[in-house]
Amino acid sequence: ELFGITIHWYGVILTSAMLIAFFLFLYLAKKNDIESDFSLTMFLLAVTLAIVGARLVYVVPRFNEYFTSWEGFLRAFNISEGGLTIMGGIPGGAIGIMIACKIYNKSVFRVFDLVIPCLLLGQVIGRWGNYVNGELYGMLMPIEALQFFPFSVWVYDPELGAYGWHCANFFYEMVLNFIAFIIVMVVIFKYKDKIKVGLISLFYVLWYCLVRGLLERSEEHT
Numbered sequence: 001e002l003f004g005i006t007i008h009w010y011g012v013i014l015t016s017a018m019l020i021a022f023f024l025f026l027y028l029a030k031k032n033d034i035e036s037d038f039s040l041t042m043f044l045l046a047v048t049l050a051i052v053g054a055r056l057v058y059v060v061p062r063f064n065e066y067f068t069s070w071e072g073f074l075r076a077f078n079i080s081e082g083g084l085t086i087m088g089g090i091p092g093g094a095i096g097i098m099i100a101c102k103i104y105n106k107s108v109f110r111v112f113d114l115v116i117p118c119l120l121l122g123q124v125i126g127r128w129g130n131y132v133n134g135e136l137y138g139m140l141m142p143i144e145a146l147q148f149f150p151f152s153v154w155v156y157d158p159e160l161g162a163y164g165w166h167c168a169n170f171f172y173e174m175v176l177n178f179i180a181f182i183i184v185m186v187v188i189f190k191y192k193d194k195i196k197v198g199l200i201s202l203f204y205v206l207w208y209c210l211v212r213g214l215l216e217r218s219e220e221h222t
Contacts, residue, residue: 021122045096053092054084109198130170138167
């Protein structure tokens with residue numbers, strides 16, 4: 001607690017991830033002759049709409065919980081209680097970036113290509129919030145020799161009503177996204193003049209779909 005306000009480690013980690021990602025973008029933007037005014041505007045729009053999108057995708061499927069009473073409706077705006085999903089955050093942030101590009105007359109896909117490594121780094125850091133919260137784990141780890149972190153995590157499963165060693169899906173995704181981050185950074189610094197604008201963005205979409213597709217098969221809780 002700080003000055004009577006409860007601060008969750010998950011929030012601290014996510015905020016740190018966003019700030020570090022922003023500073024990386026400032027660095028990449030400077031190397032690509034993009035002014036800092038655009039970077040700040042883009043960041044504010046992207047983060048704001050990412051939060052809106054992440055919250056919407058969480059609360060809309062839970063209609064009975066949030067939209068059948070006035071009290072529930074007010075809770076839909078209370079993000080401090082948790083309930084944000086990256087599946088809504090990414091498209092929300094993308095809309096914010098497109099608005100900024102429209103205002104400053106920038107190439108959307110050129111900017112997207114510079115945002116991708118920042119997004120990946122943010123996801124790498126942000127996944128540790130799942131560790132703190134004891135979430136984003138998969139099925140029970142069937143191999144006793146791998147029943148230790150980072151291969152598995154000891155968490156309480158409300159469906160089983162007991163603690164157990166579960167696959168550390170958040171860690172698997174973190175490692176895979178870090179690999180993608182390294183690949184993208186190498187491409188940006190060594191081959192940016194040899195690839196077409198938008199290919200890095202396309203790579204991210206395909207990579208994310210592949211990673212999530214693989215992990216969804218063993219994932220029980222998000």
